[in-house]
Amino acid sequence: MKDWIPAEWLKDVESFDLAACKNEATGTKWNLFLQHQRLRKAARALFDAGYFLEDITGMDGKEGIEVIYHFNQYEKPSRVTLRTLIVHENPEIPTISDIIPAANWHERECYDFFGITFTGHPNLIPLLLPDNFGFHPLLKKEDKRVSLFDSLSNCQTIGVKVPCVESPENPSDKE
Amino acid sequence: MIPTIPMEMLRIIIFTVAIILFVSVNALLLVWLERKLAGHFQVRPGPFEVGPHGLLQTVCDGLKLMGKQLVAPAGADKRLFWAAPILAFAPAFLCFLPIPFGPHLLGMDFETGVILILAFTSLGVLATILAGWGSNNKFSLLGASRAVSQAVAYEVPLLITVLGVVMYSGSLDFTSIIGQQGSWPWQWNVMLQPLGFLIFFVCSLAECNRAPFDLPEAESELTAGFHTEYSGMGFGLFFFAEYTNMVITSSMCTALFLGGWHGPFFSGWWWFASKVYFLIFVMMWMRWTFPRVRFDQLLNLSWKWLIPLALINLFYVAVLVKL
Amino acid sequence: MNFNLDGDFYSRNFQQGPTENTMILNLGPQHPSTHGVLRVLVEMDGEYILRAEPVLGYLHRMHEKMGESKTYNQFIPNMGRVDYLHALAWNWAYVGAVEQLMGIEVPERAEYVRVISCELNRIMSHLLWWGAYVMDLGGFTPILYAFDDRERAQDLLQRITGSRLTYSSFRIGGVIQDMDDIFLDGVKAFCARMPERLKMYKNLVTDNFIFRKRCEEIGEIPVEMARKYGATGPVLRGSGVAYDVRRAEPYSIYDRFDFSIPTQDTTDAMGRYLVRLDEITQSLAIITQAVDQLSEGPIRAKVPKVIKPPKGETYFAVEGARGKIGVFLVSDGSNVPYRIKLRSPSLSNLSLFSECAKGSLLADAISILGSLDLVIPEIDR
Numbered sequence: 001m002k003d004w005i006p007a008e009w010l011k012d013v014e015s016f017d018l019a020a021c022k023n024e025a026t027g028t029k030w031n032l033f034l035q036h037q038r039l040r041k042a043a044r045a046l047f048d049a050g051y052f053l054e055d056i057t058g059m060d061g062k063e064g065i066e067v068i069y070h071f072n073q074y075e076k077p078s079r080v081t082l083r084t085l086i087v088h089e090n091p092e093i094p095t096i097s098d099i100i101p102a103a104n105w106h107e108r109e110c111y112d113f114f115g116i117t118f119t120g121h122p123n124l125i126p127l128l129l130p131d132n133f134g135f136h137p138l139l140k141k142e143d144k145r146v147s148l149f150d151s152l153s154n155c156q157t158i159g160v161k162v163p164c165v166e167s168p169e170n171p172s173d174k175e
Numbered sequence: 176m177i178p179t180i181p182m183e184m185l186r187i188i189i190f191t192v193a194i195i196l197f198v199s200v201n202a203l204l205l206v207w208l209e210r211k212l213a214g215h216f217q218v219r220p221g222p223f224e225v226g227p228h229g230l231l232q233t234v235c236d237g238l239k240l241m242g243k244q245l246v247a248p249a250g251a252d253k254r255l256f257w258a259a260p261i262l263a264f265a266p267a268f269l270c271f272l273p274i275p276f277g278p279h280l281l282g283m284d285f286e287t288g289v290i291l292i293l294a295f296t297s298l299g300v301l302a303t304i305l306a307g308w309g310s311n312n313k314f315s316l317l318g319a320s321r322a323v324s325q326a327v328a329y330e331v332p333l334l335i336t337v338l339g340v341v342m343y344s345g346s347l348d349f350t351s352i353i354g355q356q357g358s359w360p361w362q363w364n365v366m367l368q369p370l371g372f373l374i375f376f377v378c379s380l381a382e383c384n385r386a387p388f389d390l391p392e393a394e395s396e397l398t399a400g401f402h403t404e405y406s407g408m409g410f411g412l413f414f415f416a417e418y419t420n421m422v423i424t425s426s427m428c429t430a431l432f433l434g435g436w437h438g439p440f441f442s443g444w445w446w447f448a449s450k451v452y453f454l455i456f457v458m459m460w461m462r463w464t465f466p467r468v469r470f471d472q473l474l475n476l477s478w479k480w481l482i483p484l485a486l487i488n489l490f491y492v493a494v495l496v497k498l
Numbered sequence: 499m500n501f502n503l504d505g506d507f508y509s510r511n512f513q514q515g516p517t518e519n520t521m522i523l524n525l526g527p528q529h530p531s532t533h534g535v536l537r538v539l540v541e542m543d544g545e546y547i548l549r550a551e552p553v554l555g556y557l558h559r560m561h562e563k564m565g566e567s568k569t570y571n572q573f574i575p576n577m578g579r580v581d582y583l584h585a586l587a588w589n590w591a592y593v594g595a596v597e598q599l600m601g602i603e604v605p606e607r608a609e610y611v612r613v614i615s616c617e618l619n620r621i622m623s624h625l626l627w628w629g630a631y632v633m634d635l636g637g638f639t640p641i642l643y644a645f646d647d648r649e650r651a652q653d654l655l656q657r658i659t660g661s662r663l664t665y666s667s668f669r670i671g672g673v674i675q676d677m678d679d680i681f682l683d684g685v686k687a688f689c690a691r692m693p694e695r696l697k698m699y700k701n702l703v704t705d706n707f708i709f710r711k712r713c714e715e716i717g718e719i720p721v722e723m724a725r726k727y728g729a730t731g732p733v734l735r736g737s738g739v740a741y742d743v744r745r746a747e748p749y750s751i752y753d754r755f756d757f758s759i760p761t762q763d764t765t766d767a768m769g770r771y772l773v774r775l776d777e778i779t780q781s782l783a784i785i786t787q788a789v790d791q792l793s794e795g796p797i798r799a800k801v802p803k804v805i806k807p808p809k810g811e812t813y814f815a816v817e818g819a820r821g822k823i824g825v826f827l828v829s830d831g832s833n834v835p836y837r838i839k840l841r842s843p844s845l846s847n848l849s850l851f852s853e854c855a856k857g858s859l860l861a862d863a864i865s866i867l868g869s870l871d872l873v874i875p876e877i878d879r
Contacts, residue, residue, distance in 0.1 A: 079813060105845060138566075150831070
């Protein structure tokens with residue numbers, strides 16, 4: 001598997017799925033599909049390799065809520081996107097705000113908009129919405145959700161298919 | 176039968192009434208002038224609509240301020256809160272008494288007029304503290320605490336430079352200090368003590384809380400500093416006091432350094448007035464040109480530069496007197 | 499009367515338990531130097547700041563949700579209202595994302611119109627910032643000088659965009675209106691006038707002793723801190739990194755122009771100040787070159803009446819006056835976007851404020867806030 005790892009910094013982050021994208025159509029060079037327990041490792045590897053966090057956002061779809069981390073770097077600009085999937089029933093994901101302080105506010109924003117709980121976040125209170133808002137505006141209705149695979153039509157999957165992680169405890173179901 | 180009123184008493188009463196009139200009209204005029212000047216410094220005409228060239232604008236604003244409801248914030252110490260603006264304004268009146276505007280145009284001939292003014296002007300900071308503490312507002316409190324350290328820091332060099340003039344002329348009486356200066360600019364104290372004049376002017380800016388030393392009311396940091404919570408005439412009195420203090424410090428500066436009513440050709444009150452208004456113009460000019468200094472820079476300037484320089488000036492004057 | 503002395507949710511969260519010898523101060527949401535409705539909670543020891551935390555959301559309008567319920571064309575006016583000072587950059591980020599997703603080729607003349615109007619808009623934004631920043635430091639006059647110049651640029655832009663502040667003149671595949679000779683003459687006159695004015699600004703403000711003392715060695719942001727918080731734009735370039743989206747991820751026709759990316763190594767507020775002033779000069783250079791290179795042609799590409807991009811996603815970034823503006827757009831093939839994420843540079847730039855202001859004086863914190871060039875609607879979106 002290691003022969004298609006695109007860069008040095010990823011060799012510590014094992015077992016992820018990768019999609020190469022048409023940069024001119026998507027603005028993204030690499031899409032990395034990660035399981036939750038790999039996320040922090042990947043973020044640290046990217047950060048140590050000189051990347052900075054552009055933003056963190058979510059996308060609600062049929063398979064679950066996809067959490068998307070956009071990274072870029074100053075010297076050789078190329079966007080690397082980390083993607084993880086969480087289920088609607090249990091929107092929980094480990095925080096990366098202790099690794100990259102920039103994530104702090106972006107994670108709070110995702111908590112506002114999608115109700116994603118970032119475990120280990122030091123100050124997970126609403127950022128933009130009032131504290132008693134009650135619902136998460138960017139979650140879509142059941143019938144409005146589309147498949148998350150649709151958004152990757154311009155990308156070519158390398159290695160295995162996009163995983164749908166139902167439970168983070170079971171890393172073997174990435175087929 | 177008409178009881179005999181002592182001449183001196185009558186003179187003081189007349190002069191007090193005249194001062195009240197003068198101070199009110201003067202404050203209105205200065206506010207107008209400041210806004211007009213600010214306008215021209217900022218490539219715009221300034222007030223223009225009410226009266227010729229907006230002359231009546233400040234009268235309207237004064238009426239508006241008087242018509243406003245007086246609101247004291249909940250949780251404020253009402254007595255201190257309302258005492259403050261009065262205390263800011265009242266001493267300003269008294270300060271006019273010993274200032275000689277012309278050879279015979281003065282309220283009361285004190286032998287220690289200089290000390291009287293210095294004593295009364297330092298009451299102003301008390302008003303600032305009361306306003307800051309009484310408002311029960313954190314911004315006001317910060318402004319007041321700044322005002323105290325600023326007043327302490329700047330009164331010292333101010334006093335030392337005044338001392339220089341007093342030493343030279345050997346009198347605490349304004350009339351005799353002015354009397355010793357001649358009608359031509361090279362006969363004025365400013366030529367003998369230029370350093371003293373500069374220090375005095377800088378300190379008087381700080382004493383009046385004028386920019387670039389307007390830290391107690393630093394708008395961008397403390398919203399309005401010690402008078403954040405004042406509305407209507409409460410604010411109006413602080414405003415009046417500020418402009419009156421400008422006149423007083425400029426008058427002092429004129430009397431001590433610029434030869435008072437003396438002037439080339441026709442000595443008289445018009446020379447005094449024109450010098451005072453010129454100094455006020457410079458103060459306004461500086462306000463609309465310079466950014467504000469930071470608080471620690473302000474104190475450093477006083478303790479590390481102005482006070483040593485003022486002492487050097489004093490030493491220089493002592494040598495001068497001895498020679 | 500009943501007063502809730504505990505404060506609201508955020509101040510309770512900020513102040514957990516009683517404080518000892520410190521004071522919690524609430525700057526904003528209405529405060530003269532927060533330029534809008536930013537709120538910063540600070541814990542102070544005397545005049546020194548021990549802890550600062552910005553509270554956002556007072557101008558939150560949920561543009562991202564609005565985007566999901568409007569068609570692609572209907573969403574363009576929203577973009578003029580995200581960052582009201584550099585509205586055209588947001589226009590461009592959104593329009594560019596849609597074009598990238600659909601593969602639309604924008605006609606050359608339209609690209610030039612976009613470059614010229616966007617750079618004019620950038621100059622206007624920097625001018626307003628310049629005036630407002632000096633005002634934060636207590637100098638009242640410069641902002642009116644800046645407005646004099648800004649007004650001229652606004653008059654020009656009004657001619658080709660139809661509005662003066664919240665521009666929404668970019669369309670998918672082009673722009674709304676072509677430039678005429680009056681506009682081009684005006685632009686030339688503006689470009690000729692500005693260098694003189696910038697020289698005056700330098701004499702008036704930049705060289706002022708008091709001003710320098712308020713900026714130099716204040717709010718130092720080392721490169722590492724900037725990267726940790728994802729800072730971009732002049733904030734990053736003031737720390738010495740020559741990162742500009744116009745060069746890093748060249749979009750449109752920016753590769754045809756000869757301009758430099760101003761940087762300063764001092765990393766302080768003065769560095770950011772000088773970078774912005776230099777950027778005005780560079781934008782003027784770009785405009786001058788663009789006017790010279792101009793050729794005739796259409797200003798709108800042929801696009802379908804109903805915009806229906808193919809299924810897919812895209813990320814398009816442009817360089818705004820405050821930094822990297824990004825639009826992450828996901829289409830499900832229908833006529834409304836499935837998801838729009840707006841990456842605002844001010845949000846990232848502001849997030850480093852807590853760390854940067856720690857231990858500084860209150861007056862310095864105001865100076866730092868000003869030097870970050872915040873536009874609150876952009877932060878809150």
